[in-house]
Amino acid sequence: MEEDNKINNEVVSEYTLRGILKEVLSYKAGVASLIILLFFLGITIYTVVAFPYSEAIREWNSSSAHLKKPRNAVPVWWGLFSGKNLPRNIDVTFNSNESNPIHKEFSFTYDDFPTEINIFFKAKYSGDPPIVKIYWEKPDGERMLLEEHTIRSEEDTLYLSNNFSLENRLSTDIASKIGKPIDFSITVPRALFMKYSDKLEVLKGDYKITLDTKFANKNDSLSGELVIYGKLYGIAGTDHLRRPIQIALLWGTPLDLSFGLGASLSITFLELIIASISGWFGGITDSIIQRLTEIYMVLPFLPIMIMISLFYKLSIWSLLFVVIILSIFGSGIKTTRAMVLQVKNLPYIEAAQAYGASNWRIIFLYIIPKILPPVIPNLVASVPVYVFLEAILALFGVLDPTQPTWGRVLEDAFQNGALYKGYVYWVIIPSALLILTAISFSLLGFVLDRIVNPKLKEL
């Protein structure tokens, strides 16, 4: 008897935070999971500090904030894989106080063509609007007049690359210049940057753009920005609305993880309390709770969620609330209750009754702390379950589209045929983050399980 206790005492680990940390680090899986978690923590801290939430929401949902970013651009590091030196955005600004005509030079040495070329004008005039002549000069000296454009409003955008007449004009012109049959189509960006040969190649070098403005009145002025849209942007690329995906991924980290943690923690603790009440009080209370649990276990969770979403678009926080309500009477209650029933018969519980502890005191101070350690690994390992749940629900269109979360990104990608169109990064990067979450929490849960259940060490 005492002999057994003595041996057991040497196996029981100290449940201090430092002690547990040390033990976790003694496992390779533990180290790996902690590294990933620190990474996520780092992202969260950076995001929260550098990029306030209100600002992020505004940016995510504004249609005008991203006009100058390329659409469906690939992440900068992704471009390395293509072997080619993919173009980034080039911005050329010109001010109103510069003398007319304005000449601007820039160099273009990439291997691939820009996706779009736009000029954003800001004009001040009273009466007749200014008229701008736009000249384009290539590195080999060729100069052409692109457009004679009448400013239409104080803020006017000239979509050079979307201009069909310009495109037709340029493509017939260039086709004849090349002479040979060509197997590619000539778009405006290609036309403005290509070599005239039957192979599609960029003419690298210094380019010059000239803006010759005719003002109707002396005090009129014109300023603006030429944006040559590249194919690369940021660490996660951009989506169909030109939004940098990293906004949603960065902010998705704290949102999704706190959703997962919040759900896991709340559900586990509520289940603990309910199971303890059920197990301790027994009798009718126990019966009612058990029947309720059984009904819950039969209800189909996902269809109900979708039904709810038909009536209400849920923000991530109301989703959390609904998920918690729909999960607390789940099967966890049955297993926890079994533990409670075991603990209930331990001598120290009887002792507590003998010195007058009330039922609630016993539940919260004597039973729950005892059954908590075996529950924790499960708590940790179920965090990714709820994170994935958020992503899945987003794919079902349940979520509020104004919140930047990983699930949101995936839903947009799906809706816009990302894989079909070849925008692989749009799907892979958020998926990778989800998988990393799953790996880190599962590994940590596994390690904690080993620590908390010493008998498993022998397996």
Added chain:
Amino acid sequence: MDEVVLKVKDLNISYRTKKGEVKAVNGVNFEVKRGETLAIVGESGCGKSSLGRGLIRLFPRNIKSVDGEIIINDKNILALTEDTFRKEILWREISMVFQGAMNSLNPVLKVIYQVAEPLMVHYGIDRESAFKRGKEILSLVGISEAFAERYPFELSGGMKQRAVIAMALITNPKIIILDEPTSALDIITQENIINLLKALKSELGLSFIFITHDIALTSELADIMAVMYAGEIVEISPVEEFYNNPSHIYTKLLLESVPTLKEDKDLKSIPGSPPSLINLPKGCRFHPRCPFAMDICKTKEPPIFRVSGNHFAKCYLARGDKDE
């Protein structure tokens, strides 16, 4: 009868644990003659159970080393192959009744089956003959035929213990090891079992090794008393000598801490607790708790002193005792 049934020479058993090597049994020497009962007394953690199980080569998974000799029938059973041991020695020459054995009866098998099983397994005897012999043995231990056909849960604690004793008896071993055979039983039931063991001892000439923490109880059966502390036998002597002239200080203190109804004793307990078998103290293992510890006790392990005839004690103060 002076035939030696079991002889143990310099037995050492060590276990491997996460915290280090547990030296459970150290340098144990004794012998048991036919019809004799050796009692091994000790408190928790002294290694008596490890010793008991080691005598039938029952070692746990984390066994590190076993040295020394256990001689039965002139053979060192530790040197035999597993197969030979099982065929020739185990349950034929020596068997065991385990601590809490009544709780390890198989609940889904009838009692008669479990008692007859050793015959069927070790001797290849057919079921009918084995059952017949089983019922004989069961009635010898006081279990009627009606109860033989029952399941363990239908038997009381005392009856279960008798059944387990029957299981150990049925193959006619020369020596049976009993590890706390009565510790879970009521006092009157305990007395009944002891009476049974006494009868078996005298009628069948059985030798017993009786392992227990209950010193008073041992006097009911023991011819030789051995006291174990921290893995060692610190004193061994014929039983009369033991109660009249205990020599090791631990033995003396132990006897002083045992309450008795008849005598009006001034009871004293021993301060402290037994040492960890991983970090044993230097010199005499008992010295941290010994009120008479001398300098030499703290540094040099005492040799085994002969107190008289067959009485030995591992204590520097054992020698001077008789002069007082």
Added chain:
Amino acid sequence: MNDELLRVENLKVWFEIRKGFLSRPMYVRAVEDVNLTLNKGESISLVGESGSGKTTLGKTILRLYKPTSGKIFFEDKDITNVDSNNIKWYRQATGLVQQDPFGALPSHFNIYRILEEPLIIHNLGNRSERRELIFKMLEEVRLTPVEDFISKYPHMLSGGQMQRVVIARALITKPKLVVADEPVSMLDVSVRVEVLELLKNLQEKLNTSLIYITHDLATVRTFTHWIFTMYAGEIVEKALTKDLIREPFHPYTKALLSSIPEPDPNNRRIIKEVPPGEPPDLINPPRGCRFAPRCSHRMDICNESPPEVEIANKHWVRCWLYKR
């Protein structure tokens, strides 16, 4: 001034068991028709084997179980049926010491916290007053230096030390009655004396009444004023300790006393007469005297329940042999 602390009248404690959902309920008649009184500062040993009902009786007196019928009076207050909302004062006035020291202490509290709990529950002092009480109590149970112990957790202590904490916890609210259920039977033999002495000293010092439940009569010798022996749920004999040991009357008490092993080497040559069989099944106990089936003095009249007879001054027996 009335010295009476506790009075139990015709107490019955039956536990209901159901073999199936719809079958008729059956009852385990754990305690049957018990009468006893206890004065302030007095101590009783409640001696019996397992199934005798002694633990059930002790815990029912503490109102951890509900009596099936009969009455319990504490300081003249009827506590038989008082419900959980009104019983808190009784919890403060009583204490329980359990058998398993390791199980009796919550493993997630340190020693300080364990001792603080009863004080917090009953609002006994503010934070610094509680600290003082805890320190004093630890000194009383000789767990010193106190500072070393308060931050330890139960698994860091030895069995004896843990049991001292259990005793400290039971006494920290200065109860008037303590029930100690086999407080030393799971401890090493050499440690038992210490713990029992401690319990006795504290009991005398605080003038607390004590009900000491045990199956080991040997420990009772000088420990309590009274001995009550219990068999199969009934109290069969009550007497002052020295009287009972010197001259037991009930056949069961006699058997109990003679079954206690004494360390006498001559024991192995004697076979003691002991009642055969085992205590009865309490679901269907024998009618009348429950010991009759095992009793060598059995008479026809034993089919009826024997009355309690005062056979000598302060000595009662429940046996037809003495009702003439």
